[in-house]
Amino acid sequence: MTRSPYQLSVAPEVLDRLHPRLRAYFGPVPTGHVGRGEGRFEVVGTPRRWLWPLLAWFARDAVMFPVWERDVPFSVENRPARVRRGQADVLEARIAVRAHRTFHFRSGDRTMVDAITAEPEGLTDHLGRRGRVSALLRTEVDAEGPDRGALRLVSTRVTFRALGRGWCLPAVLTPRVTLVERFDDDADVQRVSLVLSAPVVGTLYRYEGAFRYAVVPDARRGPDAGRGRGR
Template sequence: MTRSPYELSTPSEVLARLHPRLSTYFGAIPPGHVGRGEGVFDVVGTPRRWLWPLLAWFARDSVMFPVWERDVPFTIENRPARVRRGPGTGLEARPAVRAHRTFRFRSGSRTMVDAITAEPDGLVDHLGRHGRVSARLRAEVDAHGPDAGALRLVSTRVTFRALGREVTGLAGSPGAARATLARCR
């Protein structure tokens, strides 16, 4: 992989604001290597407990978890990959970063699996071992303030694939999940 999905789909002026250590981390991973990092998710899950049975179903595929926690530390291992999306297998495989992100919840550790690709319409995170949930992401990097230089990914659209169909919803509402992927302290 000569360029990472982040480099392929995030404006260069946004990437230029990354902390220097993070510029390397979000760059291309050479074949045979593993990228490692740690960070803190601002919010994980939902306070709507009536949704937790559905989230427990998604947890079986390592997508999301029935929790509601703030400031959740995590570690991550990234590997270069190629991912095909869509019906059939004739589609061209896209450069991807396949990640195993282990959250340290108060109730114990859980691992989320995903693959981030650079799609024609932007950065997309294919969640879970089977990639049935996809989230279009907008990358942001603050130039000033307490999180200056940290990458924040904001979900703008979520798609669920099941039984040969796709259902798409917007995630850009005020309640959208925001994650600060890495804080340099």
């Protein structure tokens, strides 16, 4: 991978405002390498137990989980991949970064899967193993202020894939994803915060924490490494 999906979708002057340590995280993962990180989440999930049956449905495809836990160890792996996207009759293999975030819950390990691609409409996150839920993302990087150098991703459209095409929810029903990644120089860690919210209801799901990350040679790379499935 010579350019990451972020570099293909976001204006260079925006990425230039990133903290130097974040440029490596959102840059390309070289062939034969993998990005690995380990850390802890302060919180994961939602205390609203009436949402857990819905989250259990998303858990089957490794999107979200019916939990509410604090101080959760986790690991992340970012790998270069090719993900097939487009209409059912015209699928294109697009450059992607596929992430696996493994949460070490008290009840056992659970892994969240997603793939970031550069689509004609812009940067897009395809959630789950099959990528049936996609979020078109707006990218922001502050040049000044408390979040200077941090990356903020805000969803502007959520699409569900079924019957060979994408279906968009009406704006009044569409949940919003807000993800903030910033680097804490004092603690020498990368901090991440994700909030999924909906009109009227408010926060549906969130996680926030910190981790350390590096791109290293992929000793476990095999014939299936980096192969995407999303349709």
